[in-house]
Amino acid sequence: MKVLLFLFVLVASGLPNIVYSQNNSQNSQQSVRIVGTIKWYMEAKGYGLITGDDGREVTVHFSAIQGGGYLREGQTVEYSVVMGPRGEVATNVVPLN
16 A cells, blocks of 8 residues: 655644544545635745635645646645644645636
8 A cells, every 4th residue: 555645744833743544445535625725825934725616724834836837826726635633724825817
């Protein structure tokens, strides 16, 4: 079984460290794609927050952006959500504009 391990440490007041792993048993969780808007994004730190069209907020790390690059406040994105030990995290983030 192939296991992908994502490890990021977010260094900012008020935001927890995020460490999670993802394996094939969680792929069904990723099949749902959500459209949302970047609420804020700190390019210098490489992370931010997405507000989904469903109202849920999830953390996003630059390593989750497909094709690399950075995100900007107000940008529309499509993404999947995986559950980390401290909450939901965006993965496979694709900018739509």
